[in-house]
Amino acid sequence: MYKAIFIDIDDTLLDYVPCCREAYDTAMPDHPEHFQLFFDIAGRLFSEAKHGKHTIAEVMDLYPKEFMASIGYPQESVAPFTRAFRAAWGKTHTLVPEAKEMLDALKSKGYRLFAASNSFAHLQRSRLEQAGILHYFEDTYISMDIGYDKPDVRFFEEALRRSGLQPSEVLMIGDSMTTDILGAKAAGIDALFFDRRGNASLLELIKEL
Numbered sequence: 001m002y003k004a005i006f007i008d009i010d011d012t013l014l015d016y017v018p019c020c021r022e023a024y025d026t027a028m029p030d031h032p033e034h035f036q037l038f039f040d041i042a043g044r045l046f047s048e049a050k051h052g053k054h055t056i057a058e059v060m061d062l063y064p065k066e067f068m069a070s071i072g073y074p075q076e077s078v079a080p081f082t083r084a085f086r087a088a089w090g091k092t093h094t095l096v097p098e099a100k101e102m103l104d105a106l107k108s109k110g111y112r113l114f115a116a117s118n119s120f121a122h123l124q125r126s127r128l129e130q131a132g133i134l135h136y137f138e139d140t141y142i143s144m145d146i147g148y149d150k151p152d153v154r155f156f157e158e159a160l161r162r163s164g165l166q167p168s169e170v171l172m173i174g175d176s177m178t179t180d181i182l183g184a185k186a187a188g189i190d191a192l193f194f195d196r197r198g199n200a201s202l203l204e205l206i207k208e209l
């Protein structure tokens with residue numbers, strides 16, 4: 001009954017923690033010991049964004065700033081660090097186990113595939129390309145380009161408008177209960193929750209489709 005699948009990127013297709021670690025180590029090679037702090041600050045701010053406290057665009061500037069301040073680096077060092085981190089992030093492409101196999105399976109069942117992610121459009125497209133999976137997608141819907149962040153219903157409405165699909169024709173797959181599942185459902189789109197922490201299998205998740 002579905003014609004298309006919207007698929008989240010981080011922690012659904014690409015493995016967020018190793019990607020984050022790799023980009024951090026490139027941007028801050030002399031201080032691997034601060035990674036956890038960096039990761040925790042980013043995590044808290046992204047979590048606050050899910051609940052509407054900040055936009056994703058704001059968080060992208062806030063977390064390097066807060067991190068650099070917390071390790072005592074001067075204000076002037078924030079911009080170079082942010083640039084280096086983003087450049088490195090755009091090259092990270094560690095796949096979640098079975099991600100490619102799931103895309104192959106969905107494609108062979110005839111579904112139209114679209115990526116749906118909260119981030120910078122050019123960086124996410126670059127990561128999908130380097131992971132060798134960009135070609136599976138008819139289009140990529142990325143919040144900075146769409147103009148709204150998941151779970152805002154307007155993110156999903158704009159993705160539907162661009163794809164020409166009805167809510168009932170789409171299934172959303174993602175690892176965030178807030179942004180992916182509740183967001184999609186608010187827009188009338190069915191959703192499948194990928195429980196990354198529970199080590200769920202992507203192929204198992206889609207076997208009924």
Ligand SMILES: [Mg+2]
Pocket residue numbers: 008009010011012174175176
């Ligand atoms: Mg995700």
